[in-house]
Amino acid sequence: MDNLIKILQSRNIHPSYQRLKILEILEKNKDHMNVNMIFEELLKEIPTISKTTVYSTLSTFAAKGLVHCLTITPEEMKYDYRAKPHHHFLCTRCGAIIDIDVQCPYADTMEIDGHSIEDIQGYFKGTCRECLTHNKTQTLK
Ligand SMILES: [Zn+2]
Numbered sequence: 001m002d003n004l005i006k007i008l009q010s011r012n013i014h015p016s017y018q019r020l021k022i023l024e025i026l027e028k029n030k031d032h033m034n035v036n037m038i039f040e041e042l043l044k045e046i047p048t049i050s051k052t053t054v055y056s057t058l059s060t061f062a063a064k065g066l067v068h069c070l071t072i073t074p075e076e077m078k079y080d081y082r083a084k085p086h087h088h089f090l091c092t093r094c095g096a097i098i099d100i101d102v103q104c105p106y107a108d109t110m111e112i113d114g115h116s117i118e119d120i121q122g123y124f125k126g127t128c129r130e131c132l133t134h135n136k137t138q139t140l141k
């Protein structure tokens with residue numbers, strides 16, 4: 001918990017119990033979770049929490065740059081907790097969202113033509129490796 005308190009304080013976020021719990025879930029899962037997934041995890045520990053609280057906490061986190069909002073799936077916002085900027089690949093068959101490391105010069109300098117970059121997100125869409133392999137074995141049979 002101490003570590004989580006430090007993370008929040010370093011971003012000037014007051015470390016309330018609820019915020020710490022939400023951060024703990026994000027850190028444990030390190031995945032791309034939507035509000036419902038986070039809310040349901042949270043209910044196990046704080047049965048009185050409301051979804052509004054989860055929403056407002058996440059937007060505070062996003063505003064302070066602690067989480068990134070992913071809009072690769074326009075029908076639902078996903079939250080990403082990983083400090084380093086990275087791109088995302090969406091499988092249009094199974095819906096998997098896969099992290100792709102950024103290998104562009106701007107990611108190192110966070111600057112482009114004199115403009116300061118705060119966030120870098122590239123979206124790629126296609127068929128993931130698992131779906132491709134699965135498809136191949138099916139055609140062989
Ligand atoms: Zn897939």
Ligand SMILES: [Zn+2]
Pocket residue numbers: 032080082086087088098099
């Ligand atoms: Zn990601």
